[in-house]
Amino acid sequence: MGLNIKLSYNWREWPVFYHNVRMMAPYRIFIGKRVVLYPYSYLKSVPGIIRIGDNTSIGEFTYINSMEQVSIGNNVLIAPGCHLTDANHLIAKDKLIRDQGRLASPLYVEDDVWIGAGAKILAGVTIHKGAVVAAGAVVTKDVSPFTIVAGVPAHPIGERR
Numbered sequence: 001m002g003l004n005i006k007l008s009y010n011w012r013e014w015p016v017f018y019h020n021v022r023m024m025a026p027y028r029i030f031i032g033k034r035v036v037l038y039p040y041s042y043l044k045s046v047p048g049i050i051r052i053g054d055n056t057s058i059g060e061f062t063y064i065n066s067m068e069q070v071s072i073g074n075n076v077l078i079a080p081g082c083h084l085t086d087a088n089h090l091i092a093k094d095k096l097i098r099d100q101g102r103l104a105s106p107l108y109v110e111d112d113v114w115i116g117a118g119a120k121i122l123a124g125v126t127i128h129k130g131a132v133v134a135a136g137a138v139v140t141k142d143v144s145p146f147t148i149v150a151g152v153p154a155h156p157i158g159e160r161r
Helices: none
Strands: 022-024 029-031 042-044 049-052 063-065 069-072 083-085 087-089 102-104 107-109 147-150 155-159
Touching (some): 069 083, 083 107
Parallel strands (some): 022 042, 029 049, 042 063, 049 069, 069 107
Antiparallel strands (some): 087 102, 147 155
């Protein structure tokens, strides 16, 4: 079992993995053409699936966690230090948090999205085509197409023109 990469005979279409890229369960990670994974990015697909479209870049120290499914479209820019996860811990007060397990909900990043440095994208969110997530934002709800969001929690501050 190995990494699922769509290789062509044209080496210019192959993904680029810089040093110290880490992957847990790489056989559950599907990577498109011309994807760039910068140093120290970490993809954890246990027990979920991670799909990364063509021409997408994942910045340094970015962590992508999948218990169900994280799907990243084509031509997406993810800056350094971002965290994308499709899971959350349960928090009932009658049990220890560590004993409660987690709840997973798919996370989708559509085509032509830019996620700024240090942003956090949480479970169940869809970031629609052309959206921009500002640096440091925490996205807890869907982001409309071509909308710019910022803040904690993230809220619309403008639109792409």
